[in-house]
Amino acid sequence: MGGEEPSKIAHESLNDKSSESVHSEEYIWWGKNMRRVIMPLFLLVPDTFLYNKYIYINNKDGIMTTNELVLANGRILDGCGNPWFWGDLAIQQGRIVEIAPAGTLDGSETIDAAGRFVAPGFIDIHTHSDLSILVNRRAESAVRQGVTTQLIGNCGMSPAPVEAAHLSEMRRQWGPISEQPEITWDWHSFEQYLDALQDVGLGINIASLVGHGAVRIAAMGFDERAPTSSELIRMKELVAEAMQAGAFGMSTGLVYPPGCYASTDEIIAVCQVVASYQGLYASHIRGERETILEAVGEAIHIGREAGVPVQISHNAPKFGAPCDASANLRLVEEARSMGQDVTVDNDVHTDLAPSLTGGLPQEMQDLPANQIAIMLQDHERRRAIRNEIVEDRKPAFGPVGLLKHGQWQRITMLHAPESPSVIGKTIQAIATEQGGDPFDTYFDLIIENGHEAEAIFDYIEDTNIRLLLQHPAVMISSDGQVLAPYGFLNDPVPYQPCSYGEYPGVLERYVRNEPVLSLQEAIRKMTSFPAQRLGLRDRGVLREGAWADIVVFDLERIHDRATNLYPHTYPFENYPHQYPDGINYVFVNGVMMVGGEGHTEALPGKVLRHQTKY
Numbered sequence: 001m002g003g004e005e006p007s008k009i010a011h012e013s014l015n016d017k018s019s020e021s022v023h024s025e026e027y028i029w030w031g032k033n034m035r036r037v038i039m040p041l042f043l044l045v046p047d048t049f050l051y052n053k054y055i056y057i058n059n060k061d062g063i064m065t066t067n068e069l070v071l072a073n074g075r076i077l078d079g080c081g082n083p084w085f086w087g088d089l090a091i092q093q094g095r096i097v098e099i100a101p102a103g104t105l106d107g108s109e110t111i112d113a114a115g116r117f118v119a120p121g122f123i124d125i126h127t128h129s130d131l132s133i134l135v136n137r138r139a140e141s142a143v144r145q146g147v148t149t150q151l152i153g154n155c156g157m158s159p160a161p162v163e164a165a166h167l168s169e170m171r172r173q174w175g176p177i178s179e180q181p182e183i184t185w186d187w188h189s190f191e192q193y194l195d196a197l198q199d200v201g202l203g204i205n206i207a208s209l210v211g212h213g214a215v216r217i218a219a220m221g222f223d224e225r226a227p228t229s230s231e232l233i234r235m236k237e238l239v240a241e242a243m244q245a246g247a248f249g250m251s252t253g254l255v256y257p258p259g260c261y262a263s264t265d266e267i268i269a270v271c272q273v274v275a276s277y278q279g280l281y282a283s284h285i286r287g288e289r290e291t292i293l294e295a296v297g298e299a300i301h302i303g304r305e306a307g308v309p310v311q312i313s314h315n316a317p318k319f320g321a322p323c324d325a326s327a328n329l330r331l332v333e334e335a336r337s338m339g340q341d342v343t344v345d346n347d348v349h350t351d352l353a354p355s356l357t358g359g360l361p362q363e364m365q366d367l368p369a370n371q372i373a374i375m376l377q378d379h380e381r382r383r384a385i386r387n388e389i390v391e392d393r394k395p396a397f398g399p400v401g402l403l404k405h406g407q408w409q410r411i412t413m414l415h416a417p418e419s420p421s422v423i424g425k426t427i428q429a430i431a432t433e434q435g436g437d438p439f440d441t442y443f444d445l446i447i448e449n450g451h452e453a454e455a456i457f458d459y460i461e462d463t464n465i466r467l468l469l470q471h472p473a474v475m476i477s478s479d480g481q482v483l484a485p486y487g488f489l490n491d492p493v494p495y496q497p498c499s500y501g502e503y504p505g506v507l508e509r510y511v512r513n514e515p516v517l518s519l520q521e522a523i524r525k526m527t528s529f530p531a532q533r534l535g536l537r538d539r540g541v542l543r544e545g546a547w548a549d550i551v552v553f554d555l556e557r558i559h560d561r562a563t564n565l566y567p568h569t570y571p572f573e574n575y576p577h578q579y580p581d582g583i584n585y586v587f588v589n590g591v592m593m594v595g596g597e598g599h600t601e602a603l604p605g606k607v608l609r610h611q612t613k614y
Contacts, residue, residue: 067090067091067092067097067098067105067106067107067108068091068092068093068107068108068109068590069090069091069092069107069108069109069110069111069590070088070089070090070091070105070106070107070109070110070111071088071089071090071091071111071113071118071550071552071585072088072102072103072105072110072111072112072113073086073088073102073103073112073113073114073115074086074087074088074089074102074113074115074116074117074118074552075113075115075116075117075118076089076099076117076118076119076542077117077118077119077120077519077520077523077542078120078541078542078543079119079120079523079524079527079528079531079540079541079542080524080528080541081520081521081523081524081528082520083520084117084519084520086101086102087099087100087101087102087118088100088101088102088103088104088105089105089118089542089550090105090107091107091548091550091587091590092590093590094547094548094589094590094591094604095545095546095547095548095590096542096543096544096545096546096547096548097544097545098544099542099543099544111552111585113552116552116553116554116584117519117552117553117554117555118542118550118551118552119146119523119527119542119550119551119552119553120148120523120527120528120531120539120540120541120542120546120549120550120551121146121147121148121149121527121539121549121550121551121586121587121588122145122146122147122148122149122503122526122527122551123147123148123149123150123151123526123527123530123531123534123536123539123540124142124147124149124150124151124477124478124480124502124503124530125151125311125345125475125477125530125533125534126151126154126282126313126314126345126347126477126478126479127142127150127151127152127154127477127478127479127480127481127482128152128154128155128157128479128480128481129142129150129152129206129480129481129482130152130153130157130158130159130208131159131174131177131178131180131183132177132481132482132483132489133150133152133197133202133204133206133482134182134183134196134197135177135180135182135183135482135487135488135489136482136483136484136487136489137200137201137202137203137603138203138484138599138601138603139202139203139204139482139605140203140482140483140484140485140579140599141480141482141483141484141499141500141577141579142203142204142480142482142499143203143204143586143588143593143594143599144500144579144580144583144586144594144599145500145501145502145503145504145579145580145583146503146504146551146553146583146586147204147478147503148204148205148539148549148550148551148586148587148588148593148605149204149205149206149207149536149539149540149549149608150204150205150206150207150482151207151208151209151248151530151534152206152207152208152209153208153209153210153211153247153251154209154211154251154253154282154284154313154479155211155213155251155252155253155256155284155313156211156212156213156214156251156252156253156254156256156259156284157173157174157211157213157214157251157253157256158190158193158208158209158210158211158213158214158251159174159183159185159187159193159214160187160188160189160190160192160193160210160214160242161188161189161190161193161210161214161215161218161238161241161242162185162187162188162214162217162218163188163217163218163219164188165221166217166218166221167185169217169221169222170214170217171185172366173213173217173366175451177488180488184196189241189242189245190208190210190238190241190242190245190247191241191242191244191245191246193208194208194245194246194607194609197607198606198607200603201603201604201605202603202604202605202606202607203588203593203602203603203604203605204482204588204593204605205539205549205588205589205605205606205607205608206605206606206607206608207248207534207536207607207608207609207610208246208247208248208607209247209248209249209250209251209280209282210238210239210242210243210247210249210250210251211250211251211252211253212250212251212252212253212259212262212267212270213252213253213256213257213258213259215235215238215239215242215250215270216235216258216259216261216262217258218234218235218238219231219232219234219235219238220258221258222257222258223258223261224257224258224261224363225261226263226266227266232266232269232270235270236269236270236273239270239273239274240273240276240277243273243274243276243277243279243610243612244277244612245609246607246608246609246610246611247279247610248279248280248534248535248610249274249279249280249281249282249308249309249311249610250270250271250274250279250281250282251281251282251283251284251313252267252281252282252283252284253284254283254284254285254286254287254295255284255286255287255288255362255395255396255397256284256362256397257362257363257365257366259284260286260362260394260395264298264301264302267302268302268305268306271302271303271306271308272306272307272308274306274308275306275307275308277610277612278535278610278612278613279308279610280308280309280310280311280533280534281299281302281303281306281308281309281310281311282310282311282312282313283299283302283310283311283312283313284313284314284397285298285299285312285313285315286298286395287395287396288314288315288316288317288318288321288397288398289317289318289319289320289321289392289395289398289400289401289404290320290321290322290392290395290401291395292317292318292321292322292323292327292328293322293323293327293328293331295395296312296315296328296331296332297331299312299342300331300332300335300340300342303335303340303341303342304335304340309341309342309343309533310335310340310341310342310343311343311344311345311533312328312332312342312343312344312345313345313477313479314345314346314347314477314479315328315344315345315346315468315474316346316460316464316465316468317460317461317464318398318399318401318459318460319398319401319402319405319407319410319459319460319461320401320404320405321401324461324463324464324467325464325467325468326467329344329467329468329471329473329474332344332473333473336473342473343473343474343475343533344468344471344473344474344475345474345475345476345477345530346465346468346469346474346476346477347476347477347478347479347480347498347502348465348469348476348502348505348506348509348510349460349479349497349498349502349505349563350458350459350460350461350462350465350565350566351456351457351458351459351460351497351564351566352398352399352456352457352459353414353454353455353456353457353494353495353496354399354454354455354457355451355452355453355454356442356445356446356449356453356454356455357369357372357446357450357451357453358397358399358400359389359396359399359400359403359442360372360385360389360446361385361388361389361394361396362394362396364385369450369451370450372446372447372450373446373447373450376443376446376447377447382440382443385443386439386443389403389404390403390404392404398459398460399457399459401459402457402458402459403439403442406438407459408426408427408428408431408438408442409426409427409428409429410426410457410458410459410566411426411427411428411442411455411456411457411458412424412425412426412455412456412458412568412570413425413426413427413430413445413453413454413455414454414455414456414495415449415452415453415454415492416445416448416449416452416453416454417449417452418448418449419445419448419449419453422445423570424568424570424571424572425570427441427442427455430445452492454495456495456564456568458566458567458568466510466516469506469510469516469517469525470516470517474525475525475526475529475530475533476502476503476506476522476525476526477502477530478498478499478502478503479498480496480498480499480500480502481496481499482499483496483499483500483577485576485577485578490576493575493576495575495577496577497560497562497563497564497574497577498562499562499577500560500561500562500577500578500579500580501560501561501562501563501574501577501580503526504553504558504559504560504580504581504582504583505560505562505563506522506526507519507522507553507555507558508558508559508560509560510522511555512555512556512558519555527540527541528540528541534608534610535610535611536608547589547590548587548589548590549587549588549589550585550586550587551583551585551586551587552583552584552585552586553582553583553584554582554584555582556582557581557582558580558581558582558583559580559581559582560574560580561574561577561578561579561580561581562574562575562577562578562580584596588602588604588605589604589605589606590604591604
């Protein structure tokens with residue numbers, strides 16, 4: 001028996017159900033060791049293998065009645081870094097129940113993959129869909145590019161926990177989306193927020209970190225000081241409650257208020273609570289430009305002292321960094337060589353389109369527009385603000401490096417409702433036309449347009465993205481959010497190419513067009529690697545028993561229709577953004593979400609909760 005091949009059941013098409021079996025018994029691949037077991041007539045198999053469900057096998061008629069759906073004749077990428085192989089994949093009650101040679105499986109419904117690639121759904125480990133997923137539960141921009149799971153709560157920002165006394169501050173941090181009718185703010189605890197996510201349904205699976213910034217706001221607002229002993233105790237209590245509710249760990253955003261006010265010791269103290277629940281520490285580090293090496297070192301130090309795994313977020317050096325990405329990656333390698341669990345994620349976009357007010361000193365960024373205008377109209381205050389930006393004593397987020405170093409030709413105006421003639425022009429070009437100083441031009445546009453003045457900041461070099469992509473300790477993320485080309489999330493039209501084209505863009509530009517990564521390695525970095533990081537043992541891989549989160553794509557047709565490469569031309573090539581080409585089918589928990597490149601409007605996603613092991 002050991003050397004024989006398993007019997008093949010005659011393959012039935014969707015239109016032909018008349019095939020008769022010629023076999024008196026069938027061989028079934030069983031268990032993780034793939035042992036062959038002879039199944040006699042009408043054997044009922046209790047399910048330790050199929051999770052408390054049952055299989056009925058009818059050998060008389062030669063029909064296996066367990067498979068609701070079969071993806072046939074696909075090139076299967078298992079997500080673990082292995083080369084593809086030809087195969088069929090069967091789905092039953094949300095899970096993968098069998099993978100077999102092409103042409104050997106039957107189902108109530110069969111989809112012919114016709115040689116397209118069949119891979120695990122992409123797991124995006126760094127997103128900011130915390131509120132936008134409530135506005136667009138169909139998760140359209142994510143699922144249309146093959147994403148089936150997102151991790152939210154990054155960069156120190158999560159919508160919970162929230163205290164009533166500080167709700168207005170929390171809303172101010174999240175901006176206009178916090179006022180949308182779908183954002184009810186009828187939660188206080190992290191568990192209540194997760195329950196609100198699951199209510200009604202989701203288009204994708206959602207896992208969440210608890211944001212250190214949210215915890216700090218709940219305990220002490222936006223105060224720029226160290227917490228008192230009682231406030232620190234309260235922060236620890238809130239983190240413990242979030243971890244018990246299912247948070248996968250805690251994140252920090254150490255260039256944004258209030259995270260930038262926190263000391264290393266404060267973060268270590270709170271991370272010790274995370275460690276007690278086997279969570280991870282994810283950090284937007286304290287500067288990704290001039291201070292990047294010190295900031296990476298701080299993240300590693302926090303992890304070592306607190307005894308918690310470290311995830312360094314979107315760690316490409318930004319303009320002004322004294323080194324390329326190989327230097328910060330060496331720090332990661334050194335930590336790992338000493339037995340410390342440190343990994344990295346990064347997206348592949350070189351630009352970002354924030355409000356111009358995001359380039360102001362941290363304490364000004366979230367002030368009402370009229371208050372900012374008054375400050376900038378005062379000549380002495382303007383000079384002091386300019387000096388503070390250039391001195392950068394409290395490291396600001398990446399794009400501010402362009403202001404610090406006078407790279408005004410890399411800042412291209414995107415929105416300015418009161419100054420429409422500047423759209424598509426760089427700050428340098430506008431200043432030259434006006435005969436003025438670029439810093440003054442920048443400030444004047446804020447005075448005229450407030451927070452609605454937005455620009456594309458091209459602040460990352462593609463060479464650093466390539467170095468990160470190729471490193472084995474780096475996984476792929478988007479740093480985007482759920483969007484849709486209609487409604488509030490499209491008014492004004494956002495510039496977030498990563499939210500529409502991150503994963504197709506990697507496959508198109510860095511796998512097919514230029515072999516920076518092999519196909520199987522790119523898929524590993526999008527699937528099993530982030531799944532492993534989150535402890536999701538039954539997602540991110542194609543194998544029997546795993547949840548059927550699956551993407552079917554055509555590598556030759558895949559095309560990112562959202563990215564605009566630098567230098568820009570106006571009108572922008574891929575703006576407004578469009579859904580990508582080449583993503584044929586997407587399944588979430590076994591339910592088709594994208595078919596024939598259209599959205600099915602199903603909501604099969606789950607809120608995933610971290611399980612603590614004692």
